[in-house]
Amino acid sequence: MDEMTQLRELRADVPVPDRGALAPGRRRLTEAASPDRRGRRLRTDWRVAAAGAAAAITVAAVLGTQLGDAAAPARSGPASTAGTLRLDSPTEVLNRAADALEKQPAGPEPRDDQWIYTRTMQAAQDSQNGSSGVRFEYDPDNWVPYDNSAAAENGKDSDYRTARQAYRAADRLPDDPARLLAEVRTFYPTGDTAESPPEAEAQHSFRAIGLMAEAYPVPPAALARIYRAMATIPGVRVTDHLVKDAAGREAIAITRKEDGTHEQREILLDPHDFSYVGLRFVVTEDYEYALTDGKVKRQTIKFKAGQILTSDARTEAAVVDAKGEKP
Incomplete structure (x- = not known):
């Protein structure tokens, strides 16, 4: 039996969590793969804790190194709504993206009785048969009330914000980058x-602004800001070629190495319309991790530069009028 089957069977009798509950499990998985991480906030949620603790090392150890990144030269960057982009400067890429977004019309804010529909995917490599880019899904179709106030006040992840809270906070963000980053850090505290x-x-700043970019919906002008x-965040880079998200789509990777770790956080953007499409954590240098049962070393896991520890993709997002409705 392969690891993915074991993982699915392990959580077969666990109540299906919503997107807010899944986020802590995904972070916990990466925590297990990077024990020396500093500054990554641990979350707990009883609905995923049992599965997350047992499966974290297994999944992290088999996550792919070859999920099909498109290593095109930076000079032949993607065609987009802002014209052909050179992927050699995060400032150039992000400001061009902002220019394009500022030209997009803003729709009305969703009503409090509407729902946010999303479909998500995660990706891993099957270590048993060696195939790369094996994709699997957790509760892929998800509906959350736009005004999800009851859930926000009832034991959610401390990074959890309702769609309404995020929309209104984003819409109020100032133009000045330093002030904007300060407000985002307050909205998603450390x-x-x-x-x-x-x-x-x-x-x-990079973690918090990634959460704000991931929020849906966000007015185009706010996303531009x-x-x-x-x-402007110190240490931010852009990968000089398109990468693949968990759904196999090409994406621009805006990256920053996580402090005190062997990995980087990658915020993935659509290369054509610059919308948020996903998040990856990727190993930046070879290293080893000793897996123990508390006292005795049981196994040494080797990680290679370029290995993908976690990869999430949002393949659909829409405002709908009722739970169960799809665009």
Whole structure:
């Protein structure tokens, strides 16, 4: 039996979590793969804790190194709504993206009685048969009330915000990048305990602004301001070729190495309309991790530069009038 089948069977009797509950499990998986991480906030949720703890190392160890990144030269960058892009400067890419977004019309804010529909996918490599880019899904179709106030007040991940909260916060963000980043850090605060330690400002900014970019819906002009501010965060880079998201689509990767770790966070953008499409964590250098049962070393897991630890893709997002409705 392969690891993916074991993982599915392990959580077969676990209640299906919503997107807010899945986020802690995905972060926990990466925590297990990177034990020396500093500044990454640990989350807990009883609906995924059992599955996450047992499966984290297994999944992280088999995640792919070859999910099909398109290694095209930077000089022949993707064609987009902003023209052909050179993927050699995060400032150039993000400001061009912002220029294009500012030309898009803004629709009305969703009503409180409407729902946010999303479809998501994760990707891994099957270590048993060696095939790369094996894709699997957790509760891929998801509906959350736009005004999900009850859930927000009832034990959610501390990074959880309702779609309405995120929309209105994004719409109020100032033009000045420094002020914008300060407001985003306040909206998605850093930790203040030994289990969830505080992040350095740049890492906090990149994590928080990634959460804001991921929110749906966000007015185009607000997303433009978010991208302009993202470009000013110290340590931000852009991968000089298109990468593949968990759904196999080409994407622009805006990256920043996680402080004190062997990996980088990658915010993935559609190369044509610059919408948010996903998130990856990728190993930046070869390293080894000793897996123990608390006292005795049971196994040494080797990680290679370029290995994808986690990869999430949002393949659809829409505002709908009722739960169960699809666009």
